[in-house]
Amino acid sequence: MKNSKLLIIILVIMFIFLLGPFLVILLSSFSGDATMKFPPQGFSLQWYTKVFNIKMFRETFFISLKTGLAATATALILGIPVAYSTVRYQYRGKAALELFFSSPAIVPGLVVGFALLRFFIFLTNMPIMMGLYIGHTAILFPYTVRVVSASLRNFDPAIEEAAISLGSSRLMSFFSVVFPNIRSGLAAAFILAFITSFNNVPISLFLTGPGVATLPIQMLIYMEYYFDPTISALSSIIIILTILIVQTAEKLLGITKYM
Amino acid sequence: MSYVQLKNIDAGYVKGKPILREFNLSVEKGELLSLLGPSGCGKTTTLRTIAGFIMAEKGHVLINGKDYSRIPPNKRNIGLVFQNYALFPHLSVFDNIAYGLKRRKVEKSLIRKKVDSVIEMVSLEDLGNRLPAQLSGGQRQRVALARSIVIEPDLLLLDEPLSNLDAKLRDEMRAELSRLQHQLGITMIYVTHDQVEALSLSSRIIIMNEGYIEQMGTPEEIYDSPETPFVARFMGFDNSLKGTVTGIDGDALTVDVGGTPFSCKASRSKSVGIGDPVNLFFRPEDALMGSGGEANSLAAEVNFYNFQGGTTLCSVTAAGSQIQVLLPGKNVIGQESSHVLVPVDKIIVEKV
Numbered sequence: 325m326k327n328s329k330l331l332i333i334i335l336v337i338m339f340i341f342l343l344g345p346f347l348v349i350l351l352s353s354f355s356g357d358a359t360m361k362f363p364p365q366g367f368s369l370q371w372y373t374k375v376f377n378i379k380m381f382r383e384t385f386f387i388s389l390k391t392g393l394a395a396t397a398t399a400l401i402l403g404i405p406v407a408y409s410t411v412r413y414q415y416r417g418k419a420a421l422e423l424f425f426s427s428p429a430i431v432p433g434l435v436v437g438f439a440l441l442r443f444f445i446f447l448t449n450m451p452i453m454m455g456l457y458i459g460h461t462a463i464l465f466p467y468t469v470r471v472v473s474a475s476l477r478n479f480d481p482a483i484e485e486a487a488i489s490l491g492s493s494r495l496m497s498f499f500s501v502v503f504p505n506i507r508s509g510l511a512a513a514f515i516l517a518f519i520t521s522f523n524n525v526p527i528s529l530f531l532t533g534p535g536v537a538t539l540p541i542q543m544l545i546y547m548e549y550y551f552d553p554t555i556s557a558l559s560s561i562i563i564i565l566t567i568l569i570v571q572t573a574e575k576l577l578g579i580t581k582y583m
Numbered sequence: 584m585s586y587v588q589l590k591n592i593d594a595g596y597v598k599g600k601p602i603l604r605e606f607n608l609s610v611e612k613g614e615l616l617s618l619l620g621p622s623g624c625g626k627t628t629t630l631r632t633i634a635g636f637i638m639a640e641k642g643h644v645l646i647n648g649k650d651y652s653r654i655p656p657n658k659r660n661i662g663l664v665f666q667n668y669a670l671f672p673h674l675s676v677f678d679n680i681a682y683g684l685k686r687r688k689v690e691k692s693l694i695r696k697k698v699d700s701v702i703e704m705v706s707l708e709d710l711g712n713r714l715p716a717q718l719s720g721g722q723r724q725r726v727a728l729a730r731s732i733v734i735e736p737d738l739l740l741l742d743e744p745l746s747n748l749d750a751k752l753r754d755e756m757r758a759e760l761s762r763l764q765h766q767l768g769i770t771m772i773y774v775t776h777d778q779v780e781a782l783s784l785s786s787r788i789i790i791m792n793e794g795y796i797e798q799m800g801t802p803e804e805i806y807d808s809p810e811t812p813f814v815a816r817f818m819g820f821d822n823s824l825k826g827t828v829t830g831i832d833g834d835a836l837t838v839d840v841g842g843t844p845f846s847c848k849a850s851r852s853k854s855v856g857i858g859d860p861v862n863l864f865f866r867p868e869d870a871l872m873g874s875g876g877e878a879n880s881l882a883a884e885v886n887f888y889n890f891q892g893g894t895t896l897c898s899v900t901a902a903g904s905q906i907q908v909l910l911p912g913k914n915v916i917g918q919e920s921s922h923v924l925v926p927v928d929k930i931i932v933e934k935v
Binding site: 480 | 657665667669670671727730
């Protein structure tokens with residue numbers, strides 16, 4: 325009994341650490357005051373209407389959306405064959421490749437690489453949108469490979485062999501048997517990768533330029549000049565939307581087991 | 584010429600390290616051949632080589648006279664039944680069974696007819712619309728069977744198809760398999776590690792060990808006269824006694840076991856001479872307990888009894904060896920059981 329009390333206390337502290345900041349943001353977004361304060365003074369929805377009235381937020385939202393969708397789709401299309409080959413086949417250099425894909429934690433090291441890419445974009449005069457697309461595809465790739473690999477590993481290879489013995493080629497067996505059964509894994513990969521792209525700051529910082537920014541970068545810029553609860557309102561919207569998307573996908577597809 | 588032939592096959596999972604070496608096998612049309620052996624003996628490798636999932640490094644796979652050695656598995660027309668069923672989880676029972684026919688571009692109305700007829704054959708009527716997850720283990724294996732026989736394969740390969748089922752269902756499915764085999768006359772190769780399964784189903788059994796064939800024969804031959812110590816142990820000759828041959832008279836041998844003369848019959852395959860050290864193998868159910876004075880009896884010290892329902896397993900030490908004796912009934916404890924004895928014709932003699 326004593327043990328379980330201690331556990332509950334630790335759990336409560338954990339939740340305060342995890343959810344506390346979010347609660348502060350959520351409460352301050354309803355503030356009636358023009359400056360960020362906690363606890364907030366008064367109540368209003370003006371910051372929410374302000375979010376939708378600022379043109380830069382609307383524009384950068386669509387840039388983030390476009391970049392996120394395009395980069396996620398590309399990373400997924402490239403990631404499926406890589407995941408399939410690492411799960412099903414043995415080949416030279418596979419261990420090194422797997423190590424690379426199994427630790428998205430080493431991705432921040434890539435920031436250096438993106439500084440170089442930024443330099444490269446300067447040299448080649450590549451459009452900023454193109455640079456963003458390539459950069460985001462590169463950071464999402466390990467995520468899609470990892471999640472798709474996890475769902476492939478859960479899929480019994482004997483089922484594919486059954487399809488082959490019944491007359492399917494490898495490719496046909498992939499599309500007729502493997503693909504329909506890893507759909508929720510693919511959905512999980514898509515959602516995880518999209519959210520990663522949508523929330524990304526460090527890589528986008530290097531790749532955005534004059535006139536083009538992603539939503540999080542625009543939020544940073546906004547905060548440099550104004551310190552009102554608009555940012556809280558926008559953050560709350562993004563967090564709640566993210567939770568809604570993940571929850572719906574979990575209900576419909578059970579995606580979290582692949583994440 | 585045999586229907587299926589493997590000729591001088593070298594095959595395995597890692598190139599240069601074949602599990603099968605110079606492997607030869609022939610299967611007659613319409614027979615059910617079992618590959619029996621412990622895990623790692625190469626029986627599944629043999630099956631996968633025939634199916635084409637392992638390409639032999641060397642040698643030939645012939646089916647009905649045609650060389651399939653270089654033909655990919657999807658062009659071999661071989662049915663496969665897996666231990667874990669390997670049904671397509673997203674397809675209904677009907678579509679699972681129809682899969683192979685669709686790949687063969689069979690006309691739709693004919694697919695329906697053929698699928699319905701195998702569904703009836705394996706008694707799955709009314710389950711056509713269910714998904715695999717809504718079926719019991721036995722039903723799933725029936726679907727797997729139906730799926731592989733509906734394509735009218737040249738050969739049906741079964742990889743431990745019953746080992747995931749519980750004992751009662753296993754018996755039922757065994758009878759079902761036997762019936763289907765007789766009804767359809769399909770040539771089947773059946774991989775198993777279960778002797779009872781192999782004995783009850785097969786027309787012939789091959790016992791494998793470390794990539795080699797230890798013995799090949801009918802179930803009766805394999806059961807009654809194992810030719811090697813490995814086969815003897817595998818077929819349940821769990822007890823062994825060390826001895827020395829002291830007399831030969833035709834096929835009657837006298838073997839000295841720790842000072843006690845044992846009379847046994849010489850095995851057909853290998854001859855022994857006087858003075859040769861030999862092992863005497865016999866089954867726990869063939870040994871008896873007695874009070875001494877009978878032929879072929881050794882003084883035994885009882886270690887423990889283990890009541891098993893209809894039988895009692897008794898562990899004794901005799902002539903320095905641990906001997907298991909399986910006795911019928913349960914009231915055997917303490918009744919004139921100072922000796923263990925083995926009938927003459929229940930002993931296999933193998934030269935050490």
